[in-house]
Amino acid sequence: MKQNWHMALLYGIVAAMQVCWLGIALDLANQKAADGSLSLLVVLGFYPLAFAFNRLLPVLRFSRVVLPSCLAWAATMLLLAKIHFFNSIPLGDPLWLRNLWQAIAQMFHAFNPVGLMIVSSAILWGLGWRLAYVRIHFATLITEFQFGLAIFLIVFFVHAQADWKSSALVPAALIFFSLALLGMSVSLAREQTSWLSGPYKGLWFGLLLFSIGLILALGLLISVAVNPPLLDFILSLLAKAGQFILEMIQKFFAFLSSLFPPPQPAGLPPSLRMPQISRPPEAPFMLFSDSVREIMRFIWGMGCLTLILVALWRIAGQVFNWLRRKLSGLEGAEVEQLSGAFREDLWHLLRRIFLALRMKWPLRGGEKLPPLLSEIESVRRIYRQLLKWAAARGCPRHASQTPWEYLQMLLQWLPEGRGNFTFITHQYVRARYSLAVPTENELEQLGRSWQQLKKIRSQRAVKKTLKNRR
């Protein structure tokens, strides 16, 4: 029951996250292409409709879902176009269909409201369709967050460059971030891999809600406080500071040049009068033709762009590494390796496109082992945390020690944790070497054992400190 509730919540969160960036992007497109004439609510209605329709198809035992889904989209889109753009023409009159076809044909020359409606409804239908079949877990939420973030960055860029005002942009972005945070927390709690499944979950959950509230409040405060005059003032201050530094540099160079004596120009011999020869005007010398220059210019541009992208990638990588190093020193924190994640995502996308086009993926070596089940990964993660935790407190594992050999060491180090250490090691060995999937109860008990171990150790440390003080 609890699991169903969590799953429903996750579906709601993903849908709301998508609606955030979709709504903003649609608003932008609506203002630019249709002068705000298109009703956003009606277009957004495609999303829940697609979700409900595609959920219904398996219930009705349809073996092939692509065709019915496409037909349903086309029918709904036609109905909406009829109501929205050709309301005055009767339904039986084929004139509205002809007009619609003309509008679609013109769409390729100039983007019009009809085109916007078709494209946006198709995207929304596709997203609703995807939501109906996707299995939501932590990785899905991360993907949604990455994609939504990229869309928001584009929208913010367009907002800054184009003359477009939207009061909903900042709140939508804040809501998107809050939902992403909440969704990830809920998914982790559902998979029982986070502190939200531990004994202090009430406390942590309160802290999470407080953090979300704080982020929202700070975001709103910044959006209210930072207005155009304030920005202009800050920019003018920066410009004045830059000008002052430039003047100082100029003065410095002028002072340096004043230290050297000015050169005495030698008298030039009188120039001879050359006979005036009139030449016909020549065409400028060109080594390459215009088309070749265009191609070279394109290659040059692409090269520069690639270099900038590589530089950005490297900088982002360095920032992530720095963050990882900082975070790995924190108490109880575990930092997952993300090396190659971007490349994997890109490869996966390209492979999917090739597959959809019924083409063979040209690159080899991209095949990977099937991912571990989340339950097994949970057990392994807890054992990793145990290793790190014990190593940080002076009981590291030797590289040549087996888990059972290391257990003996742990028992000597902290005899009070005998039961918990043994249970965790047993579960780990079973999950690691037999790939047996632990049950839900075992996972819960594993989480409890891990929490108890940390508690025992901290109590022991407190007792030791008190004893030393006495």
Add this chain to the structure above:
Amino acid sequence: MDQAFAATAPEVWRVKEAAERILKNVNQVIVGKAETIQLVLIALLCEGHVLIEDVPGVGKTLLAKTMAKSMGCRFKRIQCTPDLLPSDVTGIHYFNQKTFAFEFRPGPIIAQIVLVDEINRAMPRTQSSLLECMQEQQITVDLETVPLPRPFMILATQNPIELEGTFPLPEAQLDRFLLRARMGYPDEGEEKAILTRFHQANPLDNLPSVLEVSEILELQKNCRQVYVEDSLHRYITALTRATRSHDKIKLGTSPRASLGLYIASQARAAIHGRNYVIPDDVKSLAIPILAHRFIAKTETRMKGQSQEDIVKEILSTVPVPTEGTGRPVPSSS
């Protein structure tokens, strides 16, 4: 887990139950030595052969005889002496004057459990007659190939101390023994128990057999189904490869050693009631399986370092496949 490869829990429990039965039965004669008994049992489940090596009088032959008797198999004994001939082992074709035809008289090797006592006292040519039967489980006499019955296991004993009148086993012969077990001296309590147990009669005389031949064959099949995780494959090969590049070893172990370690780990896991192998299985069997298969350098032997010490050194340097990298171990050399 690959379902086709995984033994089910009842199958491995049957192995465990049988192992416990044998151990209990053997312990009616042999005091202690559970580890050595387990090694012999592992060899039986892997269709391997055992070389029991230790000083005289610690119960090598008695252990071999007790194990053979407990298993209810056809048992033969070969007492190796310098004048033993290959035909004394494999059998000969003799001329039957009654039937006026050559007939094959099988040697003691045609049995299911063969005790080759004091194997290093036999001449090298006699020792070599065991090569074919140990690897291929068949013998060839006068161009005639005779398959040996299943299960087939050789339990050989040798005394490593005496050199006079002995012929050290060649590498090819040693490599064919799945594992080498050592008896070791009994502790004080065990020695007292031996005195009590043997002062009136030999308990071996009335020892029942507790395992049928068909049961042994089924158990062998079950052991082969035990799951071995991919990283453990790499761990096993890393251990054997380490013997080939070790600076104290002249000649490393063969791929037969890797295979032996693999199947023996499966058998040990099954004996412990598990349908999957863990690194502890591999580590605990590394010394019995690897130590007798490589040749240490002369200077290493001169320094008094045994083959067991070298395997221990390798075990302490090769990382076990588990979470994290662990703390690197400083080299002991």
